[in-house]
Amino acid sequence: LRWLTCNNFYASCERVFRPDLAQRPVVVLGNNDGNIIARSNEAKAIGIPMGEALYLVKQLVNKHRIAVCSANFALYGDMSNRVMEVLRRYTSRLDVYSIDEAFLDLAHVPASAWAAHATDAREAVLRWTGIPLSIGVGTSKTLAKLAAEHAKEQPGNVVALSSTEDVRTLLAETPIEEVWGIGPSRAKFLKAHGFESAYDFAHRADPRWIQRHLTVVGARIQLELQGVTCLPFVTEHPAKKQVCCSRSFGQPVTEQSHLKEAIALYASWAAEKIRAQDTIARAVTEFLSTNSFQKHQPQYYKSATVTLQAPTCDTLELASAAVRAFERIYIQGYVYHKVGVILTRITPAEPRQLTLLDAPDPRRNELMRVIDEINGKFGRDTVRLGSTGTDQLWRMKQRARSPRYTTRWDEIAHVG
DNA sequence: TCTGGGGTCCTAGGACCC
DNA sequence: TCTGGGGTCCTAGGACCC
Numbered sequence: 001l002r003w004l005t006c007n008n009f010y011a012s013c014e015r016v017f018r019p020d021l022a023q024r025p026v027v028v029l030g031n032n033d034g035n036i037i038a039r040s041n042e043a044k045a046i047g048i049p050m051g052e053a054l055y056l057v058k059q060l061v062n063k064h065r066i067a068v069c070s071a072n073f074a075l076y077g078d079m080s081n082r083v084m085e086v087l088r089r090y091t092s093r094l095d096v097y098s099i100d101e102a103f104l105d106l107a108h109v110p111a112s113a114w115a116a117h118a119t120d121a122r123e124a125v126l127r128w129t130g131i132p133l134s135i136g137v138g139t140s141k142t143l144a145k146l147a148a149e150h151a152k153e154q155p156g157n158v159v160a161l162s163s164t165e166d167v168r169t170l171l172a173e174t175p176i177e178e179v180w181g182i183g184p185s186r187a188k189f190l191k192a193h194g195f196e197s198a199y200d201f202a203h204r205a206d207p208r209w210i211q212r213h214l215t216v217v218g219a220r221i222q223l224e225l226q227g228v229t230c231l232p233f234v235t236e237h238p239a240k241k242q243v244c245c246s247r248s249f250g251q252p253v254t255e256q257s258h259l260k261e262a263i264a265l266y267a268s269w270a271a272e273k274i275r276a277q278d279t280i281a282r283a284v285t286e287f288l289s290t291n292s293f294q295k296h297q298p299q300y301y302k303s304a305t306v307t308l309q310a311p312t313c314d315t316l317e318l319a320s321a322a323v324r325a326f327e328r329i330y331i332q333g334y335v336y337h338k339v340g341v342i343l344t345r346i347t348p349a350e351p352r353q354l355t356l357l358d359a360p361d362p363r364r365n366e367l368m369r370v371i372d373e374i375n376g377k378f379g380r381d382t383v384r385l386g387s388t389g390t391d392q393l394w395r396m397k398q399r400a401r402s403p404r405y406t407t408r409w410d411e412i413a414h415v416g
Numbered sequence: 417t418c419t420g421g422g423g424t425c426c427t428a429g430g431a432c433c434c
Numbered sequence: 435t436c437t438g439g440g441g442t443c444c445t446a447g448g449a450c451c452c
Contacts, residue, residue, distance in 0.1 A: 030420035037420065053419040071420085098423095098452050183450050215426060217449085244422060251417095293419055340421090345444090396420095424451075433441075 002091075002104040002118060003144035006083060007132045007152065009100035010038035013079045014069050016130035017405050017413050025066045029054060032248050032396040033070055070401040078406040082129045090121040095234050103141060105233060114160040122158060137161060141231045142224035145180050146170060146198070171199035171225060181221045186214055202226055239277040239346065245270045246340025250397040252291070253336045259288065261389030263326050266341040267319040268385060274343055275313045275372060282311040282345035284318055286325035291337035302329040311347060314364050315371070318343065319385060379408070 006012060010028040015021045025042035029035065035053045046064050048057055054068070061068060080099045088094055093105035109117050118135040125133055136147025137160040144161075150170060151159040161167050177187035179198050195201045202225035211219045220230040245266035253259060263286060274281055287303035304325040312318065322341045374383050381388075403411035 032418090032420070034419050051419085055418045058418095073421095101452080181450070185449060217426065240423075242423070246421065248420070291419085338420095397418095422452085424449100426448085426450105428446090430444085432443085434439105 002106050002114070002135060002137045003141065003148040004087065004102050004104065004121075004136075005134050005145075005148045005152070006080075006100035007134055007157070008038060008040050009080075009131070010069075010071070010076055011040040011043070012131050013076050014067075014072075014402055015040075016079065017402065018067075021067050025064055026069065027054075027061070027066055028069045028071055029400075031071055031398075032250060033399055034248070037071065068400055070398040072402050072404065074404040074407050075402065079129060079131060082406075083125055083131050083133075086125045086128050087121065089124070090117070093233065093235050096237070103144065103233065106137065111160070111162045114162060115158055118158045118160065119156065133157065135159075138167070139227040140224040140229045141233075142180050142221060143167060143227060146174060146178075149178070167227065168199065171202055172197055174198040176201050179221060179225065181217065186218065189213065198225055239279050239348070240273070241346055242342060242344050243270050243273045243281070243346065244340060244342045245273070246287075246338060247396050248291075248338040249336070249394045251394065253394050254334075256330060256332065258389070258394045259330065259336060259339055260323055260326065261387065261392065262339050262394055263322050263341060264319045264385050265381075265388040265392075266339065267322040268315045268388065269380075270341050270343050271313055271315040271318045271368075272372060272375070274346060275368060278349045279346045280311040280313045280349050281308075281318070281343035282347070283307050283343070284321040284325060285342040285344065286322045286329070286339070287342070288326065288329065288336055288339045290334050294335075294337075297335055298333075300331060300334045302331075304328045305344075307345075310360075311345065313349065314368060315385065316364075319387065323387075 011026040014026055014028065025046055026040040027036045027043050027048060028038040030037045033054065035051055036048060036057070037051070039048050039050065043066055046060060046066070048060060048066070054061070060066070076099060084094065084096055084102060087102060087104060091104035091106065092108070095103035097103060106114065106117065114137040118137060122133045122135055125131055134148050134151040134157040136144050136149070136151050138144035138147050139161070147159040147161050147170065151157050161170065174197060176182055176190050176195055176198055177184070179201070182190070190201060195205055202222055205222065207219060207222060210222055223230050247262070247266070249262070267284070283305055285303055285305040287301070289301040290297060290299050292299060306321045306325045308317070308321060326339075371383050375381065403413070405411060405413050
């Protein structure tokens with residue numbers, strides 16, 4: 001098994017089309033340009049913390065001439081697809097874990113050739129996409145991932161755990177909280193019982209005791225660290241069981257009509273997502289909240305769920321259900337910061353459970369198909385519900401988004 | 417002035433079925 | 435004296451991931 005991680009993926013994507021950024025530290029901001037969600041190595045070295053609010057590090061940004069980019073997920077998603085396509089040449093089975101990580105099945109490669117094979121793949125991806133990778137090789141997903149993390153600091157960015165001695169050394173120098181699946185809560189618990197390193201956990205902890213206190217999840221992590229595969233290799237990802245669309249507003253919102261516009265828009269996006277995976281949803285949850293960072297202001301968070309008579313992927317039905325849920329929980333007088341729509345109880349579009357009394361209108365399916373086709377061709381929201389508003393003053397801010405170089409003809413890179 | 421947006425899995429408990 | 439032994443579906447909350 002081999003684990004791959006793209007290095008500082010979002011920052012690397014920005015650099016592919018902006019060679020002038022190669023010599024400068026780069027940070028990428030989350031939606032609304034609020035906080036930092038990706039940093040180049042140089043930005044990390046300067047001491048910009050992950051997740052930090054931009055305004056709190058403004059002085060460092062100015063002092064070191066750090067390039068600041070708004071998030072451009074259309075670009076990152078497309079670059080990710082390109083990286084994965086190159087990787088498919090180096091394995092018969094690819095498990096795409098996230099936008100910037102994947103597992104390759106290396107069953108056909110002997111341990112002695114792991115490092116050379118990984119270096120070949122790394123060079124091909126760099127040459128053909130411009131994206132640098134770190135690669136770790138191990139006999140379980142958890143070990144491969146640990147090796148890849150370690151590879152970020154090694155020259156060549158490749159680490160192969162080819163012998164039990166390699167594994168033992170790496171585990172011994174890895175603090176328990178750096179193991180995949182051990183978060184703050186489990187790390188605290190394990191340390192309180194004297195297990196400080198990944199090695200302690202893998203070889204000194206009693207499996208029955210782990211099962212009792214950390215459930216089967218903890219038991220699997222321990223076996224994985226011992227080199228025993230417990231996590232499945234996933235080449236076909238099943239449809240999402242839950243789909244969420246939410247954004248914080250570009251400015252504080254008090255008008256009920258503006259909240260409804262945002263809810264209708266997010267419900268429309270969520271509906272598009274479930275149609276894209278050929279599914280329908282039966283339950284619609286709507287939530288709204290004030291800004292929890294504004295501690296002096298009155299706070300309110302609430303969610304409500306509407307269950308539909310029959311599951312659907314129809315934008316009009318889902319948007320209307322979301323607004324109904326909203327009307328049950330909305331209270332006038334608060335300054336709102338965010339709303340979101342979550343679709344659950346998702347099932348395949350066929351076979352479909354109908355209601356006893358209403359026959360579905362086939363024209364609605366056709367309408368959705370046409371809307372998706374138009375928006376796919378001419379860009380998101382080219383056709384949308386009137387209830388999503390006209391001026392949309394509440395929309396998020398993105399002051400410095402790079403062009404969508406690879407997915408929009410009118411934003412393609414110019415040379416010369 | 418200013419603080420992201422998505423997901424998954426596991427367990428326990430309730431309601432219900434034969 | 436004694437009162438079964440399996441299941442499913444759903445939800446909420448916790449923990450974790452990128």
